[in-house]
Amino acid sequence: MTAAPEAAPLAAGFAAAYGRAPDGVWRAPGRVNLIGEHTDYNEGFVLPFALAHGVSVAAARRDDGIVEARSLQVPGEPVSAPVDGGPVVAEGWPPERAWAAYPVGVARVLRAALGTGGASLLIDADLPRGAGLSSSAALECATALALCDLHGVDADRRELAALAQRAENEQVGAPCGIMDQSASLLCTPGNALLLDCRSGLSGQVPYAPGDADLTLLVVDTRASHAIGDGDYGRRRAECEEAAALLGVPALRDVTDLAGALRSLPDPVLRRRVQHVVTENHRVEAAAGLLRAGAVADLGAMLNASHLSLRDQFEISWPQADTAVDAALRAGARGGRMIGGGFGGSVIVLTAADRADRVRDAITAAYAERAWTAPAFLDAVPSAGAHRAA
Missing domain, CATH: 3.30.230.10 (Ribosomal Protein S5; domain 2)
Known part of the structure; x- marks a missing residue:
């Protein structure tokens, strides 16, 4: 080897x-x-x-x-x-x-x-x-x-x-x-x-953004993320409570979203259900776009996901929202927070020839707020776990 x-x-x-x-x-x-x-x-x-x-x-x-x-x-x-x-x-x-x-x-x-x-x-x-x-x-x-x-x-x-x-x-x-x-x-x-x-x-x-002259940037917002700090667990518990109240094994099984929302008296649980159900639909739609070779059209899906995570699941954080907003103003096609929330990273889909402009816009927005400068990774679909030597 x-x-x-x-x-x-x-x-x-x-x-x-x-x-x-x-x-x-x-x-x-x-x-x-x-x-x-x-x-x-x-x-x-x-x-x-x-x-x-x-x-x-x-x-x-x-x-x-x-x-x-x-x-x-x-x-x-x-x-x-x-x-x-x-x-x-x-x-x-x-x-x-x-x-x-x-x-x-x-x-x-x-x-x-x-x-x-x-x-x-x-x-x-x-x-x-x-x-x-x-x-x-x-x-x-x-x-x-x-x-x-x-x-x-x-x-x-x-x-x-x-x-x-x-x-x-x-x-x-x-x-x-x-x-x-x-x-x-x-x-x-x-x-x-x-x-x-x-x-x-x-x-x-198949997912090859480079073939469409696109780049997916990972923006490390430098706001540390940990799923063991309780917030992640509370969101999971809220989803499980909502599923139990709706009489389904998991929120994946909610097929009538409007009816589910009407039947839940707690506005917090309604927001959690709305995110999970619509996010599942976004996954299936995004997979369809990729199979059709329409990578550029993913931008709208990313934006919708971020808004849902911010407003319905309530797990975004200021650095993430600022990074997404700055990227879109600089001409990116879409962006969203990723991971468990309350810190971590953002992804931004942009034309390859606009990537430097997007990076500069996000960095400038952080500097205006006296935040630690973000770090950037180019996200290239790579191999899974393996023996290296």
């Missing part, structure tokens, strides 16, 4: 840290969800694609029942924990160890489900944490692939996505849906992944 360029330095770092060469290096990407926000845990549809940026894990097998993790992004002592154990979240780890709950949690879930064992891990990333680009899922999926390969377990990728999600839900205590892990493991270059979050069925939808 030919090593990816990023694998060699990480392997060398592993040797320096552990005094031996790793057995391999595994890499999993972050993701951008083109459209379909907060529909995954409502058993609806999402349309993510993998980024070129992600998380890499150099690893070596251990047979002593211990997983030891070190991170190049978090200097300090390594974190060691047994692979047999209960939820990490119940053990009261201090904040400086919180990052390690993800690989340790994955190791514990895979141990119980698949019989994998311990490992020594060294983690590196070129994906910004807190930007809403799914760095946690990328870490989980890279770790899961590494553990399966190290211990000779041949796991189906959909099963592995579900186990990684379980680790985040049960071990870390973050109530995420299945989208992020599925995107990291199942996406392919040049495509978005149309995923039915109820059945787990998925299909690749």
